[in-house]
Amino acid sequence: MEIANFGVEEWLNKWEKQAVYDIAQSSIEALTLEELIGLDGTTVETFFGERRQMPLDYGWIEGSDAFKEEVASLYQNITPENILQTNGATGANLLSLYALIEPEDHVISMLPTYQQLYDIPKSLGAVVDFVHLKEDDWRFDLEQLSALVKPETKMICLNSANNPTGTLLDRKTLEKIAEIARTVDAYVLVDEVYAPLTADGEFVSIVDVYEKGIATNSLSKTYSVPGIRIGWTAASSELTELFRKYRDYTMICGGVLADDLAVHVLKNKDKIVARNKKIVSENLAILKEWVLNEPKVELVMPNYVSTSFIKLAIKEDDRVFCSELLKETGVLLVPGSAFDLPQHARLGYCCKKETLEKGLSLLSEFLKKQA
Structure with missing residues (x-):
């Protein structure tokens, strides 16, 4: 390959x-372990002391129930059963692309964006076209997207807010992208790792506006804990079941301590x-x-x-x-x-x-x- x-x-x-x-x-300046644990008044000694006898086994393969419930609460239309824990958002993107993209598929991405979102599809044999963001405001050009979409388009692969520009696909734009995707029954994957630190409530997840949307995210950027390497996919029941098969080949589990830390992050997310x-x-x-x-x-x-x-x-x-x-x-x-x-x-x-x-x-x- x-x-x-x-x-x-x-x-x-x-x-x-x-x-x-x-x-x-x-990323936003990383939290220290002491800062993270202390968010709710817990000390590092207490947190790890309570886990002194914890078996360091595989733990929850897809993420604990508590983790899934906390993540699902970030969305309007996603249940805990449709959350899969991954190794960061990079693992979530890899899982989604590995499960869905085949040779000769047509994929549309954006430029600039996170390189993983277009070069992994290329490596899997897909043909990739780009919506080039306009430099005057890095705006996503819906007319370009409409012109690029074909009957054989398998996926539109984006990120919002955008890496590296920091600009956002707002609700209106994302809803229009979903409309365009529906015309050819394409998936829309959005790496949402920079949500939700946006102004005026303009952020919305793709899974809350499109039935074939796939949201990937992690605790690395918005939540300032890249070091625990915990992310997730959020998608429909049908897609999540498909991802489970491919996930077995890419990741067993996130680890029991990392899962507990992730739950602590999410419970103190505010x-x-x-x-x-x-x-x-x-x-x-x-x-x-x-x-x-x-x-x-x-x-x-x-x-x-x-x-x-x-x-x-x-x-x-x-x-x-x-x-x-x-x-x-x-x-x-x-x-x-x-x-x-x-x-x-x-x-x-x-x-x-x-x-x-x-x-x-x-x-x-x-x-x-x-x-």
């Missing part, structure tokens, strides 16, 4: 441990979301002010999610720029070429405030030296 190198992961694997000021990541909305709001204000005063950068503001995509007024290759930036200043960005859009960079602004402020200051100094 042929598959392209994963641009973002390949870049981060090479460079992130050398960063002093990491403003490349797309506290985490409130904490993270504050981080997003305050850091976005810093980013906006910096962009206003930085003549060599343009930015379509993200929709209160933790990733942004700056356009750089530079002459050299963006990979060269980003590698030289790191070597000279310790500031890490992800070059836009990793998303097939050169002369841009992913800037993750939801790190510690002092890291963001110093990183942006050094980035401006470096930009001033560019011809």
Whole structure:
């Protein structure tokens, strides 16, 4: 099976441990174990002390009942039986694509987006076409989608909010996408890992507007615990039953301790979301002010999610720029070429405030030296 190198992961694997000021990541500043456990007043000692005699067996294969109930409560039309625990959202995407995509299928994705959503279908033998987001506002073009859809289109594969731009497929757009998909009976998979930190209640899950929708998500971004590697699929009963067969080949279980931590996260999700909305709001204000005063950068503001995509007024290759930036200043960005859009960079602004402020200051100094 042929598959392209994963641009973002390949870049981060090479460079992130050398960063002093990491403003490349797309998560909101991770919670410490003590912060997470303490959200409801529990201590780390109490939490793990209560589990001292817990057998470290396989536990709940598809995720515990408590986990499924908590996840199902995030949706309007999904029952706990239709939730499957996975290894992060990447595992959820892999499971969905592995179960449904066959050679010669037609898949439509978006560009830019998370590379997994189009290169896994390609590796499975599918033909992939793209809706190219419009750079003036990174808007999803419904007319492009309508023109690309064919009778043989098997899946429309998207993410919302978008990685790397941080822009959203709002309810009206998503409902229209569902209408278009119905005309050819296509599935619509939406990686929703950046929900629900959106403004004005505009976010809606694909499974709440489309009967053949597949939602994938995890605790990594919005909930600030990427380290426990827990995600899920949410879909119809028919699709979930199909996924179960393929899941047996890709994942046995998430682990009993990870499941317990995931339940703790979800039971305290309101506290985490409130904490993270504050981080997003305050850091976005810093980013906006910096962009206003930085003549060599343009930015379509993200929709209160933790990733942004700056356009750089530079002459050299963006990979060269980003590698030289790191070597000279310790500031890490992800070059836009990793998303097939050169002369841009992913800037993750939801790190510690002092890291963001110093990183942006050094980035401006470096930009001033560019011809």
